[in-house]
Amino acid sequence: MTPGDAEVGDGDRRLLDELARIAGRRIERLREYQREHHLADTLQRSLLPQALPAVRGVELAARYRPAQEAAAVGGDWYDALVLPDGRLLVMVGDVIGHDLNAAVAMGQLRHLLRAHALDAPDPAHLCETVNRLLPALGTGEMATVAVAHLDLDRGRGRVTITSAGHPPPVVVGAGGTASLLAVPACPPLGALDATPYESVQAILEPGATLVLYTDGLVERRGEPIDASLRRFATRCVALGDPSLDAALDGLLDDVLAPGTAADDVAVLAVRRSTTGGAPPGA
Incomplete structure (x- = not known):
């Protein structure tokens, strides 16, 4: 033993053993968390549309990005389909919660909305139908x-x-x-039984873009939600650029700067052609 060495006693060894066990448990929990995070992200991406429909008269673009921080993903989604009567249906949703169960519930809800969209005369009736059926899941x-x-x-x-x-x-x-569209305040799906839902109508002029998104794009710690919404609407002006796909990527890179969001996000943009166009399926 050199003069600088110190003998390790039994008490020190027990302390070191206990510290090693604590570190091992924490490492294993971290690995398990990472596995679940990866599984939820993979599952969620597999449940999203593989492609958006090609529709005469409009341009469509959509993106999903998982949480930037270590919080588990799960629940944010988008969808688009052409209905039998020629109308285009677009949806963006967010299952409340962030875990594997939220990702599974997201897939079930998306398919439930799709199935009943074929018979619903408008979005309000569709939400009422799905809200009534949601407990059965x-x-x-x-x-x-x-x-x-x-x-x-x-x-x-x-x-x-x-x-x-x-x-x-x-x-x-x-x-x-760019402006925020005033819509009636209706409860989330699954919040209240037999609740009525309302719709609002607007005209999407040639060259205009409709943007649906989840709250991960706007909510920021310490910032009032009204200010967050106005800021996001202002940044959406960039979606007027010629390439909607490129503009949407640029918007997300701008809004989701590192460290600004801890939630996963989904966004879908629909731009009406300046040349009009026939309805889908015509």
Whole structure:
């Protein structure tokens, strides 16, 4: 033993052993958390649409990005489909919660909305139907959702929208303005039994873009939600650029700067063509 060495006694060894056991347990919990995070992210991405429909008269773009921080993903989604009568249905939703169960519930809810969208005359009826059926899934989850019908028949560009507890849509005008669309305040799906839902109508002018998104894009710690919404709407002006896909990527890179968001996000943008166009399926 050199003069600088110290003998390790039994008490020290027990302390070191206990510290090693604590470190081992924490490492294993971290690995388990990372595995679940990866599984939830993979499952969620597999449940999202593999492609958006090609629709005459509009351009579609959508993105999903998982949480930047270590919080578990799960629950945010988007969807788009052409209905038998030619209208375009677009949806963005968020199952309340962030875990593997939320990702599973998201897939069930998305397919439930799709199945009943074929018979629902408008988004309000669709939300009422799904809200009534949601308890049968047995998940106990609640979800916010924005549902919009876009009618391009004869170039009208009429949009009918229902928001079930969801952030208000943004409309970006062809002239470079952006505004939050006022929608009736309705409860999230699964929050109340037999609750009525309301729709609001607007006109999407040629060249204008409708933006549906989840709250991970706007909510920031310490910032009032009204200020967050106004800031996001202002940034959506960038979606007026020629390439909607590139503009949407640029918007997300801007809004989701490192360290600004801890939630996963989904966003879907619908731009009406400046040349009009026939309705889907025509």
